[in-house]
Amino acid sequence: MPETPVTQSPVPQTQDAQLSPQLVLDEMKKNGVTHVVWLPDSETNFLYQLMQADPSLQLVPVSREGLAFSIAAGLATGGQTPAILIQNTGLMESGDSLRGWALGLQIPVVMMVGYRGWTRHGVNTDTAATYTERFLNAFGITYYLVETSADAPRISIAFEEARRTQRPVAVLMADEYHGFNR
């Protein structure tokens, strides 16, 4: 009896290709980002050393993600171009600040959101991932998934949309916990 062949999924079950931190930084700089308001997370921590070393960026550290939205609103009102770098957990915690400060004041800010719990095969065991896109949809916020270096140009698309619509736009950084293992 012939052996039953193993069916290969067309989508890899785990993420091998990764996102170059330099490409992400280049995208931010290309779009004139002056300040990165951020709270460290597992999915985007690889950016920290690069951002810190870049004299054209000022890092604004916060201790709770909701603070990022009012700070970004002040920066944008004063003529600067902030980006927000937080995790999806913190994004959800920030609901009222996102509503009042970013949407309410029509702040064209890109939120780079670490997509905790995201997996390529789509079956997640982390409710942080379960509710992320639902949360963004509830607020009517457009989002772009960035998984590998090939996706990096989507970051510029997000910035262009934020400028055009005068609204926050999200970039979901879909890294599977590689973190410092780069």
Place this chain on the structure above:
Amino acid sequence: MFQTADMLRIFHAYRGDAIVVPGRGGRHWAQISTRPTRDVPVGDPAMGGHAGFALGLALARPADRVVLFDSEGDLLMSLGILPTVAELAPANFYHFMLDNECYATTGGQPVPNAKNVAYDVIARGAGYPRAFAFDKLEDFEASLPSILAQRGPLFAALKVVPEVENVPIGQRVRWQTRTRDRVLADLRAELGVAR
């Protein structure tokens, strides 16, 4: 304790060309200020965010003095802003905080541990290089010139008389003289900021 309006009238004499975020003092400041295009009465977009917004303005406009009239209810929601301000240390940021010991706009319920919180101590502990507290108007008036002569960031807690509102929101009289969009548009025009 003193009246917010009296305190703001004193401040007005020293305001110069500062950008003023009047927070919950906006009702009075709208009647006192003579430079409305440099005022940013954004109302209450989301409670707890005034300090962050004013910090962002200060970072964006380092050549402009930014004066914030925060409130203790707002600050208690976002105490974490204090170490962020202290680390970035914007020299142009002046953080005044109105402490009426209650949530006046919801009927006057006390904030947690209302009468026993030393906000100036918290600010200093978070790393503000200078922090003050005033509960007498004459002390505030006497100290204000020297406070404003110092580099920011600095913090000053001001004990003010509660102005409790207890009528349904829909029946309250609007004190705003401009819409929020107009406020922001006026400020951008004043600062030469394009959208």
